[in-house]
Amino acid sequence: MSTRALEWIIERLLFLCAALSVLTTAGIIVVLAVETFAFLREVPLLDFLTGTEWTPLFANQQFGVLPLVVGTMLVSAIAMAVALPMGLLSAIYLSEYAHSGFRRVVKPVLELLAGVPTVVYGYFALTFVTPLLQRVFPTLSGFNALSPGLVMGLMILPLVSSLSEDAMRAVPQGLREGSYALGATRMQTALKVVVPAAFSGITAAFILAVSRAVGETMIVAIAAGQQPRLTANPFVPIETMTAYIVQVSLGDTPQGTIEYRTIFAVGMLLFLMTFGLNLISTWLRERFREEYA
Amino acid sequence: MVSWYFRPALLAILVITLAACGPSAQDARPGAGGGSGPALISIDGSSTVFPISEAMAEEFQKADQNTRVTVGISGTGGGFQKFCRGEIDIADASRPISATEVAACGKSGIGYIELPVAYDGIAIAVNPKNTWANNITVAELKTLFSPDAQGKVTRWNQVRKDWPNREIHLYGAGVDSGTYDYFTEVITGKAKSSRGDFTSSEDDNVLVQGISNDELALGFLPFAYFEENAAKLKLVPVDDGKGAGPVSPTPDTIEKGTYAPLSRPVFIYVGKKAAERDEVQRFVDFFLKNADTLVREVNYVSLGAASYTASADKFAKERAQ
DSSP states (O other): HHHHHHHHHHHHHHHHHHHHHHHEEEEHHHHHHHHHHHHHHHHHHHHHOOOBBTTTTTTSBBBBBHHHHHHHHHHHHHHHHHHHHHHHHHIIIIIIISOOHHHHHHHHHHHHHSSOOHHHHHHIIIIIIHHHHHHHHHOOSOOHHHHHHHHHHHHHHHHHHHHHHEEEEOHHHHHHHHHTTTTTHHHHHHIIIIHTTTTTHHHHHHHHHHHHHOOHHHHHHHOOOSOOOOOOTTOOOOHHHHHHHHHHHTTTTTTSHHHHHHHHHHHHHHHHHHHHHHHHHHHHHHHHHHOOO | OHHHHHHHHHHHHHHHHHHHHHHHHHHHHHSSSSSOEEEHHHEOOOTTHHHHHHHHHHHHHHHOTEEEEEEEEOOOHHHHHHHHOOOEEEEEESSSSHHHHHHHHHHTTTOOOEEEEEEEEEEEEOOOOOOSOOEEEEEHHHHHHHHHTTTOOOGGGGGGGTTTTTEEEEEEEETTTTHHHHHHHHHHHSOOOEEEEOOOOOHHHHEEEEHTOOEEEEEEEEEEEEEEHHGOOOOOOOOSSSOOOOOOOHOHHHOOOOOSEEEEEEEEEEEEHTSHHHHHHHHHHHHHHHHHHHHHTTTOOOOHHHHHHHHHHHHHHHHHO
């Protein structure tokens, strides 16, 4: 009897724990949605999505979110330009070339990169990478998209390499052996057999990495600047969606005002973007998984 | 920097002030001088003066456990409204009292003692590598920061012909700051009216970081904050166009008012009735006695020790009248 009662209690407790995280997510979505609707009552959706000026804190308020979106995409694109090739190449190396003993050491070390707090990356970008880049490009501003983009690329590199490597290692050994039997070199095997076979996993890793880059906050808040500007120039200060949310949350913008609601509208848009990317990533993995019986 | 440290405190104080502004506050005050409970001093007004009053209130309450000091931020105008209705004891003001406010106070029979407590200066700074911007006029600052400039004035040579044809990157104090209010008031002619496409931050560290690492930067920030980072920034003397030529902000020029228009004294106004109360006298005396150190600590320009002594004499004399 008492054991059964205990069972019952434990079961309910476990359920509560699981429910808590689901409820938290639901709560976040509800709060975002409610505040976003309040925001959209005052600002037409079309103006919000297509406007090219973002000055909600100033006397002449403009609510065009494009400069923030473009800023976010610019930094993410730079990050991906670093993380994709480097991540893929290190994944190929680890999966196809490295000795298993070497891999056992290197992979966790590479993953350590992902464990560095992002605030450290932020100051690394601001106080080390930017001055270094300024020696090469004297016109580079102190705040710019380039330096945080590069550093963010480093940060998401392990995500790309680790997930891609998992996907490549899942490719059956028989495929490689068949390739070698036909006289292919190691490189031909890696690039023409293993990578295509693991393609869905690699793409999923890339998209997850993009989603991570889009949502990254600390690095850009510290090193990219706070100037919403519609530009593709990586040398000048910009502001990303996440950095804007940080900026307003730290100021004394009163609750319930339109300025305050902008952060929820921007947050909602950001949420939809990363959520969409994650969905695509999952779908790709499911849809294009190569089945090897 | 100031804003970061004070923000949580500021909110808390605001809540306390609001709570204390109920009907009970007035009932409680007469009893404050004697007997039961801690004595209460209420201050309200300019957010520019807030850091000074807040620092004073904190230190004073440490020294004098029986007195509570609340500091609000209704703005200079809002502060005077309350002050002239007799709702608060001391008004923080980032400008002298206006004629209409004098009339309002006169009508309700509220006398006051005006005490300047510090100078607030705004520095215009560029990167040390900037070789061309050796001075700037008020008119040029207006060209740069007016709302019409948004998206249009983006290069140095649009401000002055012989400056280089390169991008200009603007930085400035955040829109919640008194520095921003004052800068826009005297430069663009209307408080809170400026272009919106510049790096605007409540955190002065961000401005210093930005300007010190950007050859094409120009920004405005609280003068005392510039002083702390003098090695990383280059100061631009400002010419008010009235014939005196470009003037650099220094504690001296700010004090004498020759660094115009970007410097101004800030004040506290003590109600004469309130000044009869023992705890208010102790607070104001404490304020003036420690002003020289504390004002510097919160990054304002001190009026100089002698000036505070003179103010203390003035306070003693006027409250006796």
